[in-house]
Amino acid sequence: MGSLWLLPAIACYALSAILFLADRMSGKVRLAGWAIMTLGAGAVLHALDLAARGLQAGNIPVANFAESLSFLAWVTALASLLLIVRLRMSVIGAYAAPAIAIAMGVSTAMTTRGRLVLPAPLQSVWLPIHVGLAIVGYAMFILAASVSLVYLAYESRLKAKRPLKPDAERLPSLEKLDRVNYSLLAWGFVMLSAAIVTGAIWADATWGHFWSWEPKESWSLVIWILYAALLESRLTVGWRGRRAAALTIVVFVVLVGSFVGVSLVFPGKHGGSFG
């Protein structure tokens, strides 16, 4: 059920997406400032919506797929704002903002009417910890994939010797994109690991066993192994740059595919939420 904050929040996200894209396309009109501000406004309104839902649910609002998606979109918005402002990489906005806007559209369309109640065993302090960690991890992976897309676009331009634009100075260098990609992957991996561990502890406390090989758990393990391999290849062989960016995107596609599939097809104990 949407609160009255939801539609304005979506409108802000959509506007921000348009502004970021226009800023990228024109290359001359400086719209990035406005785009960042509308993205921030969207995140604030969205936070109010989440708070309203959270108060109603008595816990963080992640009772179903739609709510979890909304929560993920919010965390992604915050993380991308951080990236854009702190690292001056407004180009990321052109990828992240549309993704956030679309995710919110999907989430709203999927929202069922009526009051959502978490099943009793899930009403726990472990819920915000486990789900929060997982969602922050996913947000990092989303941004890592966005950064990798930017990397590949630039890379191919440089390889193909397509001349620079006059505003090339305000675009981040390949080296910077690669470094940011690595940090995002590393942090995402830490979060995902922590989410799996806390999930196991919580499962043991509730059901008496750490691991039950339900589809969600198995796929999480697969994703964890893939990201571990990706990080390992950089640290040992030194795979970086184009190869690292391409692999980041491949693993992310696996992540999205498996989690959407698992949530909708085999809900298991995770109850159709992907958190």
Next chain:
Amino acid sequence: MGKTTLFILGLSHRTAPVAVRERLAYAEAEIPQTLANIKQRVASVSEVAILSTCNRVEMVGVAADSSVACDELAAFIAQDRQVGLPVFGDALYRMEGREAARHLFRVGASLDSMMVGEPQILGQLKLAYAEAARAGTVGLVLHRAFHKAFSTAKRIRKGTLIGHGAVSVSSAAVALARQIFDRLSDKTVMLMGAGKMAELTARQLQSIGIESLLITSRTFDNAVTLARELGGTAVPFDNYRPYLKMADVVIGSISVAKPIIGPEEFDAVIRERRYRPMFLIDLGVPRNFDERLNSIENVYLYDIDDLGQVADKSRAEREKEADKGEEIVEQELKSFEHWMAGLDLVPTIKDIRYSIERLRDVELGRNQSWIAALGPSERERVELLTRSLTNKLIHRILLGLRQGGNSAADNNYAAEVARRLLCGEFDLDDPEFDAIEDDDEP
């Protein structure tokens, strides 16, 4: 006396080949004396500055009759430079008034430069102004015109992308390095061959922060000399291979019959570097690096043609931005012309004020006998009354003149009429003038 106008007499890369330009060019040190000579010998010129660069020699001046001034200046130049007028006469352009101001603004904004948007010309123009100011050949008009040219140039540089983009081979290489690398202080450049172009590119890379420099050359002494000059390390050419993996940027400019390094060998280098990106700049003809190196992961190879294309593209972008610059020039030109039109009124206004105040003095003088008999406060009242009368009259005339017309021609006409009515035709000291007035009295 004619109307004071700005004029320009000169020649540039558009009208004269370098063979002519170099014969007329003035070295910086010659300019003060030349300005002094013009001041002394060319009477028709009231203000003058000399702009002399590789691409142009121009005299920017002010004169009452600009065509006479231009003729005299051309003759002066011919004599001063010992070059016959037939040699450069055809290449000379003369401009006056609006045309001259537009040209000055366009030159300052680098719209008339060989490389549109190049930043040096503004500095050269400032120098030309400073020299003239020091020589005492700058007056009201040149002062205003040059400052307007400076502010116009600044406005264009800020408001358009005219100065953006890498337009030379070496600056294109630097711009590319910035797109690949983030931190430059921890990067290493390797020069293979100590050619001029390679040196220039290396210097530019140093200026944006690259600190470590390796130089190898087939003649080891050349490498050592350049290394000393640039603060780098010389590496023997027959043993450069172990150093190659340390280099993030490699600039090749050795004359070789076929590429120095093949893809197989380079594959090993990049693996040893753990795939850290490498930027290969090939300035050699024939090329130093096999073009297949570009398809190796994280290796970016640009040869001299690739860099040339990058530069061409930026040049085309600048040309587009130049159109916006032209618009700004037109706007600034309007405000300058407005000022010039007001300037034409200055002598007229002075004359009118003078003659009306003179009229008052004369009248007061004629009535001095009875004014002297008055008490001090009444005397003051007469003083005040007459002063306020003349001031109001002057004020009203000036107001009318200033609002007179939109064009300089309108203003000049109004000024001429006012001058005839109020000053020129009468001599206030003429007894006949007094007589006319007396006749009017009953």
